[in-house]
Amino acid sequence: MxxxxxxxxxxxxxxxxxxxxxxxxxxxxxxxxxxxxxxxxxxxxxxxxxxxxxxxxxxxxxxxxxxxxxxxxxxxxxxxxxxxxxxxxxxxxxxxxxxxxxxxxxxxxxxxxxxxxxxxxxxxxxxxxxxxxxxxxxxxxxxxxxxxxxxxxxxxxxxxxxMVKTEAEIDRIRHICGIASDAYDRVPDLVGAGMTDREAARALRIELARLGADATPFLPAVSGPGGVPQIVCGPGDRVLEPGDILFFDTGSTFDGYFCDFDRNYAIGAPGDAVRRAHEAMWRATEAGIAAAHPGATTDDLHRAMSAVIEQAGSIGNSVGRLGHGLGMQLTEPPSHMPGDGTVLEAGMVITIEPGMEYAPGRMIVHEENIVIRPGGAELLTRRAPRDLPVL
Structure with a gap:
């Protein structure tokens, strides 16, 4: 195709x-x-x-x-x-x-x-x-x-x-974000209990290619009971079972430019704790998007997301930052973290990536891609559903 x-x-x-x-x-x-x-x-x-x-x-x-x-x-x-x-x-x-x-x-x-x-x-x-x-x-x-x-x-x-992209660069990032959004929407038809993480990742990788992605250099697929233990390694051969959470993150490319955003799925009905954590990270993402405008700093974005994360009862976040720049590389400066201090300008493309450990060994992370415009943030990805999708 x-x-x-x-x-x-x-x-x-x-x-x-x-x-x-x-x-x-x-x-x-x-x-x-x-x-x-x-x-x-x-x-x-x-x-x-x-x-x-x-x-x-x-x-x-x-x-x-x-x-x-x-x-x-x-x-x-x-x-x-x-x-x-x-x-x-x-x-x-x-x-x-x-x-x-x-x-x-x-x-x-x-x-x-x-x-x-x-x-x-x-x-x-x-x-x-x-x-x-x-x-x-x-x-x-x-x-x-x-x-x-x-x-x-x-x-x-x-x-x-x-760090500041041209409109032609932004067009390419928007396009690959659209491809990946379409592929994520297809996950309920592609993945289910009984598959391994590796099989699930292969199915998503094939769909990304079918929809027009040039390559998918980055595609962790991680699962775990009620949450995932980490978000950067895998896929492995763990079998998906009812009660699991499946985490995908894709760095796919079109004409040399990356998207980088994740999605979470429940295998069967999710428990109350993971539903609350998912809802909190959805709201933290909203806070990060709302705070992203010219003149704001990466520290401001971190504070806006952290306020929601802390209120949700986070017990940790091993990622070290809550988003980053995006373009010809999967991750670019700046980093949304205390002390980074980068002032946002129109034309910057960044990720909004709040995450939290809500129980020992159980993480939930949300991620969207945006471009900074004079009036605020323009969403390049298709916004994740507020309710945790069930496979």
Missing amino acids: TASPSAPQRGFPPAEYAARTTRAQGIMRDHAFDALVLTTPHNIRYFTGFDSQFWESPTRPWFVVVPAAGEPVAVIPEIGAPQMALTWLSDIRSWPAPRPADDGTSLLVGALGDLPRRFGRVGFELGREQSLRMPVTQFLDLRQRLPGLALDDGGACIWAIR
Whole structure:
């Protein structure tokens, strides 16, 4: 089955990437960087549109340099040059990788050495929720070969660029949220007592693909009597029985963008305690959505949800936060937690994710995806039913 007629067209026009780059260059000036050097799949794709399953191979480093002015420069292995030439970039420099003695280092030194220096600083993916997809020894060698140029942490700058989404990005997240919402609505027809968690997850994964999801990299399926003990591992081979709660969480993608939201189901009639906990988390989600507007902080969202959770008699929450950013990655900054302090802006896409342990070893978590608009939150997911669904 192909994607629905309402699906966004795959890929972005050159104007989208040019606008992202221009906006990024303004933010780079604010952070005093002459350039950013990007090495990870998501950041490279964000600026170029280049995507490949070959990212599964860690053998070769890849680089994209975003200068303070002008188009980005790709410094990449020859094996990827033909596909990169189909993107909007015109300056593509390549070498016959892998070549451990000089795996693109000289080409990257040349690209950075040619740049005008206003601040004498280049940002790399060294900070919060970033990783450097190149050997550390190669990075240290770059520092030695670029005297007078500081290679610093560009993580905060990169997230300032990516946290606010364009309308085209939001369209893709909305679309995959719709696919996953439709798939969750089909769960009563797909899953029931006697199946294992693994079989239930397989049925949901197939439905997601049938409805048009490109991939489902994240799909915990966890069950337990009256609640679940954790929400990040599985599925296993536990058999669903009457009295169980089944928890699904899906991170599915469309055209490079994720949804991330969960749903809970009762196998047979649920007990009073789990019904009360489910109702409390539904109300906590409402509180989080209501608090999400431009100018509010992630701390404000945490406080709004926590007030409901505490009133419900929570005995713990091992998750550590009550939601996060969402986009090209399953989880992105910010984090809804005390001290994060991120000020919400229109265009940010975030999750609202209250959870509580209401009895030892029994958790209930709710999650929805929203985009911040000038007037408040726009729901991207189809809101979970207030009453716990029964399978």
